Amino acid sequence: MKKGSFIGLFLCFTVVVVSLLSACTNAEEMKYKQYVIDGQALYKTHCANCHQLDGKGLAGLYPPIEGSDFLAKNKNLIICAMRNGLQDTITVNGKQYHQPMPANTQLQALDVAEITTYIYSTWGGEKAITDVKAVEKILKTCGDK
Ligand code: HEC
Incomplete structure (x- = not known):
């Protein structure tokens, strides 16, 4: 093979690899964006009544998600709570909450994954x-088969 055509082939190969890689990153990025968009819509329907659209909650009754120090430390518990509810006394930013959060068995694992992505992107940094695969695993630890 001539040196020139070898270099040509090599360049061609490099271009293909680079464009494949960026197509992958774009697909991941698109999937992430779609999760956030769908998660926001689901949050409005299933969560905003209590936690409010801006995530600030309702004083004394419903804890805030925005700025919550509970969020980072309890991700698995929160994922389970969306499906199964939560009846506990929890402390969020130094305040105690003890109203129950109702179960929502309507939510599929994908819904929970999208809502989780939305709230953690918006308020969890x-x-x-x-x-969805990660969420399925976590839901199995709290009742899913
Ligand atoms: C009927 C009102 C209500 C609905 C609807 C509701 N929650 Fe809650 N949520 C609560 C209450 C009350 C608590 C505290 C539960 C406790 O003290 O055991 C809570 C706790 C939480 C917490 C942990 C504390 C914090 O603020 O960091 C998160 C996160 C949360 N809810 C997210 C959600 C999401 C996401 C949805 C929708 C899928 C949802 N909640 C639906 C009332 C609600």
């Missing part, structure tokens, strides 16, 4: 997807 995470800029990453919480994938």
Whole structure:
């Protein structure tokens, strides 16, 4: 093979690899964005009544999600709570809450994953997807088969 055509082939190969890689990143990025958009819509329907659209909650009754110090430390528990509810006394930003959060068995694992991605991206400082596979695993620890 001539040196010139070898270099040509090599360049061609490099271009293909680079464009494949960026197509992958774009697909991941698109999936993340879609999760956030769908998660926001689901949050409005299923969560905002109590926690409010702005995530600030309702004084004394419903804890805030925005700025919550409970969020980062209790991700698995929160994922389970969306499905199964939560009847506990919890402390969020130094305040105690003891109203029950109702179960929502309508929510599929994908719904929970999208809502989780939305709330953790918006108020939890995470800029990453919480994938449906991860959520399925966590839901299995609290009752899912
Ligand atoms: C009927 C009102 C109500 C609905 C609807 C509701 N929650 Fe809650 N949520 C609560 C209450 C009350 C608590 C505290 C529960 C406790 O003290 O055991 C709570 C706790 C939480 C917490 C942990 C504390 C914090 O603020 O960091 C998160 C996160 C949360 N809810 C997210 C959600 C999400 C997401 C949805 C929708 C899928 C949802 N909640 C639906 C009332 C509600």
